[in-house]
Amino acid sequence: xxxxxxxxxxxxxxxxxxxxxxxxxxxxxxxxxxxxxxxxxxxxxxxxxxxxxxxxxxxxxxxxxxxxxxxxxxxxxxxxxxxxxxxxxxxxxxxxxxxxxxxxxxxxxxxxxxxxxxxxxxxxxxxxxxxxxxxxxxxxxxxxxxxxxxxxxxxxxxxxxxxxxxxxxxxxxxxxxxxxxxxxxxxxxxxxxxxxxxxxxxxxxxxxxxxxxxxxxxxxxxxxxxxxxxxxxxxxxxxxxxxxxxxxxxxxxxxx
Amino acid sequence: xxxxxxxxxxxxxxxxxxxxxxxxxxxxxxxxxxxxxxxxxxxxxxxxxxxxxxxxxxxxxxxxxxxxxxxxxxxxxxxxxxxxxxxxxxxxxxxxxxxxxxxxxxxxxxxxxxxxxxxxxxxxxxxxxxxxxxxxxxxxxxxxxxxxxxxxxxxxxxxxxxxxxxxxxxxxxxxxxxxxxxxxxxxxxxxxxxxxxxxxxxxxxxxxxxx
Numbered sequence: 001x002x003x004x005x006x007x008x009x010x011x012x013x014x015x016x017x018x019x020x021x022x023x024x025x026x027x028x029x030x031x032x033x034x035x036x037x038x039x040x041x042x043x044x045x046x047x048x049x050x051x052x053x054x055x056x057x058x059x060x061x062x063x064x065x066x067x068x069x070x071x072x073x074x075x076x077x078x079x080x081x082x083x084x085x086x087x088x089x090x091x092x093x094x095x096x097x098x099x100x101x102x103x104x105x106x107x108x109x110x111x112x113x114x115x116x117x118x119x120x121x122x123x124x125x126x127x128x129x130x131x132x133x134x135x136x137x138x139x140x141x142x143x144x145x146x147x148x149x150x151x152x153x154x155x156x157x158x159x160x161x162x163x164x165x166x167x168x169x170x171x172x173x174x175x176x177x178x179x180x181x182x183x184x185x186x187x188x189x190x191x192x193x194x195x196x197x198x199x200x201x202x203x204x205x206x207x208x209x210x211x212x213x214x215x216x217x218x219x220x221x222x223x224x225x226x227x228x229x230x231x232x233x234x235x236x237x238x239x240x241x242x243x244x245x246x247x248x249x250x251x252x253x254x255x256x
Numbered sequence: 257x258x259x260x261x262x263x264x265x266x267x268x269x270x271x272x273x274x275x276x277x278x279x280x281x282x283x284x285x286x287x288x289x290x291x292x293x294x295x296x297x298x299x300x301x302x303x304x305x306x307x308x309x310x311x312x313x314x315x316x317x318x319x320x321x322x323x324x325x326x327x328x329x330x331x332x333x334x335x336x337x338x339x340x341x342x343x344x345x346x347x348x349x350x351x352x353x354x355x356x357x358x359x360x361x362x363x364x365x366x367x368x369x370x371x372x373x374x375x376x377x378x379x380x381x382x383x384x385x386x387x388x389x390x391x392x393x394x395x396x397x398x399x400x401x402x403x404x405x406x407x408x409x410x411x412x413x414x415x416x417x418x419x420x421x422x423x424x425x426x427x428x429x430x431x432x433x434x435x436x437x438x439x440x441x442x443x444x445x446x447x448x449x450x451x452x453x454x455x456x457x458x459x460x461x462x463x464x465x466x467x
Contacts (some may be wrong), residue, residue: 011452015426017433045460049408058305062319063297066326095360134312 003029006036010043039173082250150193190214190251192222200240202231208247293333297326300343303429304350310360310424311354313413321357325350340438347431347439351421358417411461419454426451 006029012018013026030037064123093099193210202224213219226247304325309318328349336345413422418440424430425439436447 041460055311056306058302
């Protein structure tokens with residue numbers, strides 16, 4: 001019999017639970033193998049040390065403690081009993097490692113599903129287009145085309161002409177507030193479009209008027225506001241460069 | 257034969273009248289083992305406390321868990337079917353409760369709220385263990401023996417939980433492999449391997465500590 005096999009069976013040999021044939025083989029091996037004999041003696045010694053550990057004396061008051069707990073269990077109201085049961089169950093979940101990690105994983109999955117459901121079912125009020133329809137129709141058919149023509153002329157750019165039947169509402173959409181778009185146009189509305197040059201220091205200087213307002217005072221007020229405001233200059237390869245800026249200002253009158 | 261409920265718990269009489277399951281359980285125990293709850297407590301309290309103490313290594317915790325064990329025995333008597341012996345049934349409850357408490361400790365230790373070293377130190381205190389010193393030993397010998405026992409107990413507490421329990425049940429409480437299998441709810445092969453590994457680890461750590 002090999003030493004390795006004998007060593008693996010020494011514990012059972014000590015406890016006399018090996019089948020008789022194997023026990024005889026182990027016995028014979030131990031008789032002539034010094035190393036295995038030493039291991040056997042060590043195991044026997046450990047077993048004897050464990051057996052010689054003094055008996056633990058139970059405190060006399062354990063009886064009284066159990067009695068008190070039993071009485072307390074009887075006197076507790078039903079809510080306290082339920083709480084105790086829940087606490088005990090929860091402590092088992094928390095203390096049993098496998099259950100605890102599975103509970104956490106399940107909780108994470110359930111939370112994720114919950115948020116996905118919430119996101120797909122609930123529509124935020126600001127996305128409720130049906131409740132607040134927006135009038136995307138341009139205020140004037142000729143307006144956007146006229147602005148584009150003037151801008152192209154001032155900048156010296158040849159832009160392809162849009163088909164006459166199609167309207168490009170981009171400029172209106174970009175420039176007008178949503179509130180203004182939903183308000184019907186009135187006679188008091190006014191527009192001004194100004195072309196500015198922005199230097200490398202961020203100062204704006206008017207180059208020309210693309211669209212004149214009906215009220216001249218609006219032109220001077222807008223121009224004053226823009227020239228007194230600092231701008232971030234355009235950059236090219238990390239360096240500030242001069243640029244041009246088109247300011248389109250729409251004054252919308254809202255009644256009520 | 258004594259009444260189902262012993263004289264020690266007079267306030268429990270009403271409880272037994274109300275809760276028929278418990279009464280049935282007590283009667284069943286009475287008929288199968290010839291024991292009342294009081295007798296059952298008298299017979300098994302040192303066994304339960306000793307086992308729980310050896311597993312946890314702390315007297316206060318052992319006291320607390322022992323109470324829980326007897327409360328559980330009291331509550332579960334109605335479900336005891338006598339498929340295993342009363343002794344292994346009680347062992348099973350005690351092992352389960354003590355293991356849960358130890359795992360809970362381990363979790364706290366990982367969070368740094370409880371020091372295991374402190375725990376082991378407390379567990380190694382011999383003051384509450386019955387002294388078996390004979391009158392023929394010199395004080396020096398008695399001290400050496402006490403120190404060695406404390407060391408073995410400390411090494412035992414350092415073993416992995418399942419191996420420790422198997423070793424305690426086998427070498428300290430003297431249970432058979434079959435009884436350990438029933439108490440720990442594991443197969444006979446697993447019992448053998450846990451005991452063998454536990455002894456091997458204990459032997460190595462003992463060698464290290466004495467060398």
